Every structure is written in C-alpha cells, then in structure tokens.
Amino acid sequence: KKVIATIQDVFSSNSHINYRNLTLYHNILSDIDSKNSDSKKELVTAQDKLGNLKKELEKIPKDPNIKFLINLESTTKNPKVHEVLDQLNTKWTKTYESVNKNLDSVNNWVALVAINGINTQDLLKTSDSLSRDNWKKMLVSTSKSSQNGTAKLDSKSMRRGFAIQAQGEKKILNYYSNKYSGNIVWKPLFFIILIGSWIFYNIQKMKRHGLDLSKSKQFSFLPQSWFWLPIVIVLSFIHLIDIHAPWTYLLFIQIVLALIISKFIWKDKSGHKITYFILGLIGLLILSVVVGNSHINYGYQYIVLFFSLVQLLLLVCIFKNRKQLIQLPRLSTFAISVGITLSTIAIVLCLFDKLQLALMLNNAAMVAVLQIISLSILKQMIVELLLLQLVSSRLKVGILRDIDSNIINKSLKLPAFFIVLWLWLTMLISNLNFYDGLETAISNLITTTIKIGSFSFSIAGILLFFIIIWVAHLIQQYIGFFFGDVGIDEDEEFKKQRSRMLATKLIVICIGYLLAIAASGLPMDKITIVLGALSVGVGMGLQNIVNNFVSGIILIFDRPLQLGDTIEVKGYTGKVKEMGIRSSTLLTEDGGEVIIPNGDLLSNSIVNWTLSNNQKRENLEFKLRT
DSSP: OHHHHHHHHHHTSOSOOOHHHHHHHHHHHHHHHHHHHHHHHHHHHHHHHHHHHHHHHHHGGGOHHHHHHHHHHHHOOOHHHHHHHHHHHHHHHHHHHHHHHHHHHHHHHHHHHHHHHHHHHHHHHHHHHHHHHHHHHHHSOHHHHIIIIITTSOHHHHHHHHHHHHHHHHHHHHHHHHHTHIIIIIHHHHHHHHHHHHHHHHHHHHHHTTOOGGGOTTOSSHHHHTTHHHHHHHHHHGGGTOTTSOHHHHHHHHHHHHHHHHHHHHHSGGGHHHHHHHHHHHHHHHHHHHHHTSOOSSSHHHHHHHHHHHHHHHHHHHHHTGGGOTTSHHHHHHHHHHHHHHHHHHHHHHHTTOHHHHHHHHHHHHHHHHHHHHHHHHHHHHHHHHHHHHHHHHHHTTOOOOOOTHHHHHHHHHHHHHHHHHHHHHHHHHHTTOHHHHHHHHHHHHSSEEEETTEEEEHHHHHHHHHHHHHHHHHHHHHHHHTTOOSOOOOHHHHHHHHHHHHHHHHHHHHHHHHHHHHHTOOHHHHHHHHHHHHHHHHHTOHHHHHHHHHHHHHHHHOSSOTTOEEEETTEEEEEEEEOSSEEEEEETTSOEEEEEHHHHHHSOOEETTSSOSOOOOOOOOOOOO
C-alpha cells in the first residue's frame, strides 16, 4: 500500500520521469498485481471456509441433541447437566465470536486487496501511457514542453515536484533493496567470496612452492591487489541479474567498477593519461545525472550543451589513448566510436532544444565507454586467473616450467569477444530505452510455435539446443586449464592427468548433449524415430563413424596409450599429440601430423615405447680397425 501511494505521488508530481525508472515502476506494479491476485484467491478461499464454519456453528443450537439437553436442564436439578450446558455454551460463544472476528478481518483484507488491485491497474495504465508519451516528449523541444505542460506551475511547485520524485525514487530503491536483497547483495557477495577463495588458495599454493607472482612478467593485476579481481568480475556481470534494476543502482555499480579499473590502469606509467580522462568522464557522468534531475530555470540548454562538448572532448582523448586497451582493440575502438557518435548527436539535439533526449544519449555514451574500458581490463584479469589455475594444477604434479600466456589469449579470443559484446550491447540498449521493446519483439519471434506436419518446434528451442552444445564444447575445450594441460608436456606424471582430463571432457560433452535435448523441448517420441532412422543409416554406411566413436571411448578409459606416448602404428612413428572422440593425432619426428581414426588404433597392433617407462634400447653400430 505504501509503495502504491509512493508511485501515485511520483506520477502526479508533474515532473519528467526517467524511462528506466518508469520501467522499474511498471515491473514493481506488475509484481504487486500478481501477488495481489494470489492474495485475493487465498483470502476468498479463507472467506468461504469461515463462512461455512459460521453456518455450521449456527446449526448447533438447532441440533436435536442440544435441544434435548436444554429441555432436560429446565426439568432436572442435576448439577452435571447444568455444568455441561454451561461449558458448551461458553465454548460455542467463544468460537462463534472468534469466527466472526476472523471473518470481519478477512473481509477487510479482501476489501483492501480489491482497492489495491484497482489502484495497481490504474497505475499500470498510467505507466504504459507515460512510457508511450516519453519518446514523444523527448522529441519535443524542452521549452515547448514546458509551455504545454508545466508553464502554469511556478518554480516552487516545480521544485516540489522534483523533490517528490527524488523522495519516491529513494523509497522505491529501499523497497527494491529489501525485496530483492538476494539479487543485489547476497548473490554478488556469494560469488565474490567464492572466486576470492579460489584465487587465495592458488596464490598460497604458489607461495608454498617458492613462486612469487610479483616477479613474473605474465601477471600484472594479481600481484597488485588480488582481492579486487573477484569484485571486478562480479560487478561486470551484475546487471545481467536484473536488467530492470533501479537506474541509480546500476549507475553506482558502473561508477564503482570504473574507479577500481582506474586504480589498475594507474599502476602502469603509460596509463596515467587515460586514467585522468576516465576520472573526468566519471565526474562528468555524476554531474550530468544531477543536472538531469534538477530544475534550473535559466541557462539549462547552455549547461547541457557545455556538458556535451566537454564529454565529446574527453571521449576523443580516450579514443586517442586507447592503446592501453590492447586486450580488445577492435571492440574498444568500435565502442568508443559509438560513444563519440552518440555524444555528437547529443550536441546537435542540444542546439535544437531536445535536452531530455540529449541527456539520455550523453549518459548512454559515457556508460558505454566506461563499460568497454572495464570489460577490456576484465578480459586480461580472466586470462591471469586461468593462468594462475594452470600453474597451480601443474605444481600439483611437480611441473615448474613457465607457460606462455599467449596460449590462453589465443584460445579465449573468440568466446571473450562474444561475451564482452553481449555484456556491452545489453547495457547500451537498456540505456537507450530500446531493451523492453526489442526483448518483446525477439521473444514473440522466437517463442512462436512452428508446425510442419505433425512436428512442432520453436526457434527458441533450436537456439537453446545449439547454445547448450556450444557451451558444452567450450567447457571441454578449456577444462584442460584446470588440469594444467597445455598440450606440450612430456612428463610421465602428467599423462595420468591427461587421461582424467579426456574422461572429464567426454562426460561434459555427453551431459551437454543430454541437457540440450531436454532444454530444447524436442518431443522424445520424435527423437526416437530419428534415432531409429539413424540406426538404419548405421547399418548402411555409418559403421566406421560409430566404430571410431566407440573406439575413442574405449581408448580413453582402457588407456593402452596416453597423450605424450611415443608409439608405432600402421608404419607411423611419433608422439600422441591429441586424442579425440573420433580420431587421434600423431606427431612424427619429421614434424608431420598424422590423423589416425580411433578404430585403427584399437584394431591394429601398437608398439608403445613409453607405456610403463621412458626407456628405449637403441642400436649403435660401429667398426673397429685392426
């Protein structure tokens, strides 16, 4: 009821409401409406039960046995009869009063729920109306908008409207923080502690083996302040937990994240200049938000124009000094260019007095640039964390040789690009107020059921199927880092680790395919038909593929050969470089890579020179002159 009253005050304050806050209000009202409907059902059920109970209680005095006792009381002098009737009367009276009291209470709650339901529905309609009108108001010049809507209000009334809106946002933020404390406090804190514990454990393991991170050239962020890394990682993904969180909260997260990143960039002497520009952009963002939510009677257009020009200058300076963002050079260049473009459009809008739209573009541009800087540093942090895990796993089996971090950089290049692009675009689209409309359009498109004969499916199910399979292959590709494998070791101790790693990869792939089938919603009876058709295909021409697949599984668990073994098979001699599900790769002494189907490895005789030890007898021929 308090939240509804707060939103009513905000909507009636005659002040401009941020589109993000409108979306938040709409979501809160939808949540209240849903819970209101559930409460109404429960209260109506309780109302019916209490009503039936009241009717049953009213029938008791008319019961023949009770009437007989009452008549007996008037004709007998037995004190026990009087005592029993007094007890029954007392209990009946208390019960009847209690039922009436509870029924009155439930009726009051039903009335309150009904009133809240009506108010909520009215506010939802108002919210939808304000959302539709928001873009129209942005496209109208600020001076005309003031003349059409708020010219009759004096400055005192306008300030009062903004004060009501600010107070309303504060109450809504408190409501959101209390209601969704798990999303904004406990979940992030849990992941920060989890990742921090993992980092601390691996660092301590390295110290026990006499390795110092500060002396390694491959670690630049971990030696500085490793406890900041889990905070940066969690804060970078936190907006995905709830994209409709209060704008103030998300903005605060981005500013904190940018300040932490600035600290890391400042440690490098070449990063001092870009750090100044980043801090200037953070300060300008804060001032822009304050100005956007303030009522200034004179010079408002010139203030916004001045901010836009300063912002464009800062973004151009950051663009010129973007060499610091070497982890994502192309994406960083693109993102900063988008920020500069938005800022330029905002300046043009200021000249035409479209100030609200200009402020929205300015804020979106600044957040977009700050976020891409944070994500660029985040990628390097993830590389260092994987390298830390790789070194720690190798220490476990006694391998102390250095590892080239370029191995991880190359393997992470493509997935890191897509993940960073996804995070950046999600925030940008949300800040430009396109997220809800785009989400609805895409959701309607991919969730529509498509029927082909008796078979029905949706694009969402197909996408989910391939996404889960892609993620499963991605996990099995990088799972070697957690076993300490980089594919170049010959150590006898590491062969056992690689065998476990191959078995783990097989399990991950199998689970991934099963989850993909289950999550896609594909009907199992149709899958059974497809498998039946495949079985016919196996009998006709897929024997070799199935044979190689099954042979690969047998090789992984039976382990007649392992990664790094020197073997002879089918006239080829070399080291086993890779073992896959379908085939294995043999590296010959000449540097050639021979791909051998697993079925051939299992069906042919193999000479394994390093199965139990690394010893091999060599024949040396020489002549003695007499």
